Amino acid sequence: xxxxxxxxxxxxNDLIARENRREFDAHGCFVVxxxxxPGSGKTTILERTLRALKGRLRSAVIEGDVQxxxxxxxxxxxxxxxxxxxxxxxFGGACHLDARMIRNALPALALGGVDVVFIENVGNxxxxxxxxxxEDRKVMVLSVTEGxxxxxxxxxxxxxxxxxxxxxxxLLKHLxxxxxxxxxxxxxxxxTLPVIELSARTGRGIDVWVDWLLRExxxxxxxxx
Amino acid sequence: xxxxxxxxxxxxNDLIARENRREFDAHGCFVVxxxxxPGSGKTTILERTLRALKGRLRSAVIEGDVQxxxxxxxxxxxxxxxxxxxxxxxFGGACHLDARMIRNALPALALGGVDVVFIENVGNxxxxxxxxxxEDRKVMVLSVTEGxxxxxxxxxxxxxxxxxxxxxxxLLKHLxxxxxxxxxxxxxxxxTLPVIELSARTGRGIDVWVDWLLRExxxxxxxxx
Numbered sequence: 001x002x003x004x005x006x007x008x009x010x011x012x013n014d015l016i017a018r019e020n021r022r023e024f025d026a027h028g029c030f031v032v033x034x035x036x037x038p039g040s041g042k043t044t045i046l047e048r049t050l051r052a053l054k055g056r057l058r059s060a061v062i063e064g065d066v067q068x069x070x071x072x073x074x075x076x077x078x079x080x081x082x083x084x085x086x087x088x089x090x091f092g093g094a095c096h097l098d099a100r101m102i103r104n105a106l107p108a109l110a111l112g113g114v115d116v117v118f119i120e121n122v123g124n125x126x127x128x129x130x131x132x133x134x135e136d137r138k139v140m141v142l143s144v145t146e147g148x149x150x151x152x153x154x155x156x157x158x159x160x161x162x163x164x165x166x167x168x169x170x171l172l173k174h175l176x177x178x179x180x181x182x183x184x185x186x187x188x189x190x191x192t193l194p195v196i197e198l199s200a201r202t203g204r205g206i207d208v209w210v211d212w213l214l215r216e217x218x219x220x221x222x223x224x225x
Numbered sequence: 226x227x228x229x230x231x232x233x234x235x236x237x238n239d240l241i242a243r244e245n246r247r248e249f250d251a252h253g254c255f256v257v258x259x260x261x262x263p264g265s266g267k268t269t270i271l272e273r274t275l276r277a278l279k280g281r282l283r284s285a286v287i288e289g290d291v292q293x294x295x296x297x298x299x300x301x302x303x304x305x306x307x308x309x310x311x312x313x314x315x316f317g318g319a320c321h322l323d324a325r326m327i328r329n330a331l332p333a334l335a336l337g338g339v340d341v342v343f344i345e346n347v348g349n350x351x352x353x354x355x356x357x358x359x360e361d362r363k364v365m366v367l368s369v370t371e372g373x374x375x376x377x378x379x380x381x382x383x384x385x386x387x388x389x390x391x392x393x394x395x396l397l398k399h400l401x402x403x404x405x406x407x408x409x410x411x412x413x414x415x416x417t418l419p420v421i422e423l424s425a426r427t428g429r430g431i432d433v434w435v436d437w438l439l440r441e442x443x444x445x446x447x448x449x450x
Contacts (some may be wrong), residue, residue: 038350038379039371066381067353070374093381095320095351123378124349125263126291126320143363145393146264147372149295153348154263156291156318168370174399176426201401 013131016099020106020134027111030217031119035157038123040143041167043071044200045209046118050078052210057115057217062105065121066093071120083108087122096127102134116217125154130163137216143168144175148182151189154184158189163196165209170199202221230343238356243325244357245331248326252336254285256344258360262375264319264346265368266392268296269425270342270434275387277435282340282442287330289347291318295347311346321352327359339440350379354386362441368393369400373407376414383414388421390434395424 024031036042044061050059060081063072072084087094094101097119107217109117118136121128129138142150145168151158158164159216172179186193196212198205251257252377261267275284285306288297297309308330312319319326322344334342344360354363367375370393376383383389388409393405397404411418421437423430 036374037264037348039368065378067331068377093351095349122351123262124320124351125347126318126347143264143370145368145396150263152293152295153290154318171370171396171399174396179335 010130016103017132017134020099020102021136023106024111024117024134024136027113027114028115029117029134030175031117031133031137032123032213033128033133033138033139034118034141034160035125035128036123036141037125037143037146040123040141040146041200042120042123042141043074044107045141045165045167045198045206046075046120047078048200048203048206049118049210049213050075050080052206053116053213056214058113060109060114060117062102062109062117062119064097064101064120066095067120081109081114092175095122095124096131097121097133098131099133108179112220116213125150129154129157129159137162139163139165141165141167144177144179144182148178148185151182151185155189158186158193161190161193163212164193166195166197167200169197169204170202235355238324241328242357242359245324245327246361248331249336249342249359249361252339254336254339254342256342256358256360257438258344258346258353258358258363259351259366260346260350260363260386261348261366261446262350265348265366266425267345267348267366267369268299270366270390270392270423270431271300271345272303273425273428273431274343274435274438275300275305277431278341281439283338285334285336285339285342287322287327287334287342287344289322289326289345291320291347301328306334306339320347320349321356322346322358323356324358341438350375350382354379354382354384356377362387362409364388364390366390367393369397369404369407371401373403373410376407376410380414383411383418386415386418388419388437391420391422391427394422394429395427 034042063084067088074080075082082224085101085105138161196208259267288309292313294309297307300307310326363386421433
């Protein structure tokens with residue numbers, strides 16, 4: 001019974017996610033749902049990405065946090081529209097964004113002039129994987145400081161993602177992180193998940209990720225998930 | 226209406242948590258609920274802790290993971306009873322342990338010979354803070370790689386915790402982590418939260434944490450939360 005209630009929650013969420021998607025499509029917006037554990041570097045990656053896209057694509061950001069506007073404040077100097085969602089009215093703070101929260105945020109974004117919308121989800125490797133928000137692509141970030149066992153412990157996130165950004169590779173030389181074992185663990189859970197190694201701190205690999213993004217945005221909508 | 230349903234879930238959880246607590250108390254077990262984001266180093270801290278406690282306190286561990294027995298397998302060589310809870314029958318994997326899961330795990334633990342039970346929660350900085358499980362103390366771990374803004378973004382976890390273990394301090398020299406700013410952020414959210422700096426990798430600070438634990442376990446139960 002509990003399971004069927006939860007099934008219902010997800011079905012309702014999917015309906016609203018599809019409405020969001022129609023709204024994004026109507027404005028020609030490509031939407032990336034960016035997910036990770038807390039502190040994996042999503043916001044620093046976004047800062048680099050928004051700078052790299054300047055003059056090539058018009059971006060907008062929806063920031064999801066339990067409380068506060070810290071990440072939105074960090075992005076403000078980049079001159080890109082940012083809308084902040086705080087999940088804290090929900091039960092001490094919802095641990096994920098859902099489709100309704102995105103729908104409620106949409107009136108605050110002028111989608112007409114936007115090519116790509118980045119949705120920075122709440123830092124969490126579990127529930128964000130379960131809630132579609134109307135995105136074209138789910139992209140996850142994992143920092144090498146989190147350990148190579150994470151695909152086996154949080155498999156759903158690795159299964160639903162369409163790209164994995166492996167961040168903080170500048171720290172690899174100071175860690176015991178086993179890159180080969182990590183890649184083997186990813187393959188066990190999702191054999192087709194592409195992995196881009198990068199360092200948001202040094203900028204290494206950001207060009208590879210931006211190239212991926214430009215290709216995906218340029219692809220015909222019919223090819224999208 | 227949604228809020229009152231959730232209020233109900235929490236009330237029911239608290240009832241079961243109190244039953245768990247009575248059961249732990251009846252056996253003279255001190256219980257630590259260990260919480261953090263994924264990859265903060267809870268299991269490595271536990272490995273060090275269980276070794277340090279050998280011959281001083283009899284320990285047991287309840288491991289909480291969405292899937293798998295990786296952490297339980299890591300602890301097995303330490304000769305301490307370990308029970309694994311997998312949360313994956315719940316909705317693609319519950320993102321936290323609740324009191325009922327702990328209650329269901331208790332028959333598998335012979336509490337009679339145990340002084341201290343460590344409950345390693347699912348890696349998540351949001352929902353585990355909301356669910357009591359019958360613990361005496363909530364202890365959170367944060368790795369310095371996660372950034373100094375986390376108290377402001379996940380305030381409930383910092384508010385409910387009674388000790389913060391700041392892990393991976395061996396990496397500080399390679400990071401931009403501002404320790405003074407982090408401590409100021411902690412103080413803003415929870416002015417009385419003690420912080421122990423440690424490195425589970427090098428062992429630095431483990432003695433301070435173990436001393437804290439021995440003091441808490443020795444304190445009269447009446448003094449417990």
